[in-house]
Amino acid sequence: xxxxxxxxxxxxxxxxxxxxxxxxxxxxxxxxxxxxxxxxxxxxxxxxxxxxxxxxxxxxxxxxxxxxxxxxxxxxxxxxxxxxxxxxxxxxxxxxxxxxxxxxxxxxxxxxxxxxxxxxxxxxxxxxxxxxxxxxxxxxxxxxxxxxxxxxxxxxxxxxxxxxxxxxxxxxxxxxxxxxxxxxx
Amino acid sequence: xxxxxxxxxxxxxxxxxxxxxxxxxxxxxxxxxxxxxxxxxxxxxxxxxxxxxxxxxxxxxxxxxxxxxxxxxxxxxxxxxxxxxxxxxxxxxxxxxxxxxxxxxxxxxxxxxxxxxxxxxxxxxxxxxxxxxxxxxxxxxxxxxxxxxxxxxxxxxxxxxxxxxxxxxxxxxxxxxxxxxxxxxxxxxxxxxxxxxxxxxxxxxxxxxxxxxxxxxxxxxxxxxxxxxxxxxxxxxxxxxxxxxxxxxxxxxxxxxxxxxxxxxxxxxxxxxxxxxxxxxxxxxxxxxxxxxxxxxxxxxxxxxxxxxxxxxxxxxxxxxxxxxxxxxxxxxxxxxxxxxxxxxxxxxxxxxxxxxxxxxxxxxxxxxxxxxxxxxxxxxxxxxxxxxxxxxxxxxxxxxxxxxxxxxxxxxxxxxxxxxxxxxxxxxxxxxxxxxxxxxxxxxxxxxxxxxxxxxxxxxxxxxxxxxxxxxxxxxxxxxxxxxxxxxxxxxxxxxxxxxxxxxxxxxxxxxxxxxxxxxxxxxxxxxxxxxxxxxx
Numbered sequence: 013x014x015x016x017x018x019x020x021x022x023x024x025x026x027x028x029x030x031x032x033x034x035x036x037x038x039x040x041x042x043x044x045x046x047x048x049x050x051x052x053x054x055x056x057x058x059x060x061x062x063x064x065x066x067x068x069x070x071x072x073x074x075x076x077x078x079x080x081x082x083x084x085x086x087x088x089x090x091x092x093x094x095x096x097x098x099x100x101x102x103x104x105x106x107x108x109x110x111x112x113x114x115x116x117x118x119x120x121x122x123x124x125x126x127x128x129x130x131x132x133x134x135x136x137x138x139x140x141x142x143x144x145x146x147x148x149x150x151x152x153x154x155x156x157x158x159x160x161x162x163x164x165x166x167x168x169x170x171x172x173x174x175x176x177x178x179x180x181x182x183x184x185x186x187x188x189x190x191x192x193x194x195x196x197x
Numbered sequence: 198x199x200x201x202x203x204x205x206x207x208x209x210x211x212x213x214x215x216x217x218x219x220x221x222x223x224x225x226x227x228x229x230x231x232x233x234x235x236x237x238x239x240x241x242x243x244x245x246x247x248x249x250x251x252x253x254x255x256x257x258x259x260x261x262x263x264x265x266x267x268x269x270x271x272x273x274x275x276x277x278x279x280x281x282x283x284x285x286x287x288x289x290x291x292x293x294x295x296x297x298x299x300x301x302x303x304x305x306x307x308x309x310x311x312x313x314x315x316x317x318x319x320x321x322x323x324x325x326x327x328x329x330x331x332x333x334x335x336x337x338x339x340x341x342x343x344x345x346x347x348x349x350x351x352x353x354x355x356x357x358x359x360x361x362x363x364x365x366x367x368x369x370x371x372x373x374x375x376x377x378x379x380x381x382x383x384x385x386x387x388x389x390x391x392x393x394x395x396x397x398x399x400x401x402x403x404x405x406x407x408x409x410x411x412x413x414x415x416x417x418x419x420x421x422x423x424x425x426x427x428x429x430x431x432x433x434x435x436x437x438x439x440x441x442x443x444x445x446x447x448x449x450x451x452x453x454x455x456x457x458x459x460x461x462x463x464x465x466x467x468x469x470x471x472x473x474x475x476x477x478x479x480x481x482x483x484x485x486x487x488x489x490x491x492x493x494x495x496x497x498x499x500x501x502x503x504x505x506x507x508x509x510x511x512x513x514x515x516x517x518x519x520x521x522x523x524x525x526x527x528x529x530x531x532x533x534x535x536x537x538x539x540x541x542x543x544x545x546x547x548x549x550x551x552x553x554x555x556x557x558x559x560x561x562x563x564x565x566x567x568x569x570x571x572x573x574x575x576x577x578x579x580x581x582x583x584x585x586x587x588x589x590x591x592x593x594x595x596x597x598x599x600x601x602x603x604x605x606x607x608x609x610x611x612x613x614x615x616x617x618x619x620x621x622x623x624x625x626x627x628x629x630x631x632x633x634x635x636x637x638x639x640x641x642x643x644x645x646x647x648x649x650x651x652x653x654x655x656x657x658x659x660x661x662x663x664x665x666x667x668x669x670x671x672x673x674x675x676x677x678x679x680x681x682x683x684x685x686x687x688x689x690x691x692x693x694x695x696x697x698x699x700x701x702x703x704x705x706x707x708x709x710x711x712x713x714x715x716x717x718x719x720x721x722x723x724x725x726x727x728x729x730x731x732x733x734x735x
Contacts, residue, residue, distance in 0.1 A: 099636065100679035
């Protein structure tokens, strides 16, 4: 499937728990016609759609709390919006970033369905031990090897079910980010 | 806090020097205000969850009762009585909830030589027993909801057979209800005779666990029914008067959501008749001070006696608005042994011809899209309405927590106007001024009620909420509008680094005339207000 190149403009707004309520994420690239946000002060605003005879709702746009900003993904802002007495939590991120994230997720899903998977280092360090050899059948989540970095031992686990096709490192190998560690088919 | 000498209160001397208010939240604040108006000091009690709560701040002194859990604080009879004695209070007002309808509490207060601001213990006992109340009504010719007058015996199979025969006389569907009941606990709806034995057993079990008394009885289900209640006052001479009625039909799980006075659609004669029924039951039960008799109104217009609540009701304010009469002030005077005041008698004389119309909505920390489930938490923004004909009883402020340990009621919004239509318009307007953030409240439900055609047509019944309110659908629309608002704000870059709205970025429609006001906030505020005055941008 061909992805359209990410639009540099636009935002993606998702309601926390919105999917369960039947409200999918909203992607806004431009202000839709006959649609306005009229700020009254630093929290209050009116959202108006459909022209002079259309719908108008008073809204409260609360500033994001420090806690919510630090706990969410970088570039994502979580804030509370109150409409008609309903307290709604939304997450706002650039549409381009959301598209990239979506593509990456889909890519991971495709990988798990076909072809060999290269398992590469995501941290630099020294391989402490390798628990599998070529030809072993592995299941997703099974420990493959242990890497020591900054005096911490980090387990690397199988991203999917499969058979070990090749092991590229051994105990004591120094690795950098992106180095091939092993291949699962 | 008031300092210095106790002021004289009008022509009468203060009924007491100092009163302990054995409650919290909005009702404690309401009572403390009445004490101050009468020139009396008020003593607050509090749990650890309420150490800096509004009722503590407003009172002249405050006594800690214990940890947050009600059983360790507000429900500790000995601790409350001791607090009253230690603080030199001469009377105790229980408010509603907590200890208000516990005869043992009223007795403990009186045994300590203090005045209990409420009906005497004997009346609380007699009317708290629903079957006793039903028999009392029957004795004075007041028709209760058709049903049994004795507890249903459940021990032996042949007794159950006898109940089945009684049930068939009453007719189905019927309700199994707890003798000691309240709040719908122990209550079971029974549609057919086959369901009866199981409903009796499970209702009795629930009643035993909730009230320590598993006695149950049968009552015909009146449906559709309106819930109409009568505000009563009584003095030591045995004189009982009615101040008027309230319609409290809008309920969910037997908890009231909206109350109004007078009950719509009653004629002058209906009111005279209903008030007389209530006064007869209350007088027969030896009522003193304040209480409320509850009735169901069947579709044919018949009134059936339900029960008497021997306390100040949450919704007493709507009666105060249409009578212009202060019920809590009168309670305090009556507790000191005064006879019913001239003002009370005058209000009672006008009870069948109320002045205008009042509506109360209960703003509670509950989620109206999830079957009104409790939603406690910290309030980050809190603005209540004001203006003509608006009264707000609350104890909450921005930044405060709604504790999970207590009742979810956080504010009562009352409106008063010349007639019901004008009162509904006023309610809708007042609700538009409410701003609450940080917690979910019942506000969306009330906004719906204020706009609903069937509510305006006064097509009221106790099943109204289930038949008309679709919380998830209402919330879905709000979610979509919230999404759009947040998206438009982000798209316009219409927020400062700290996330506050700035009204002047290009595609946000605030059309200010540049830097007329030097300060950032002032400028955007002005720009925004101009846009708000001329709402549709070209």
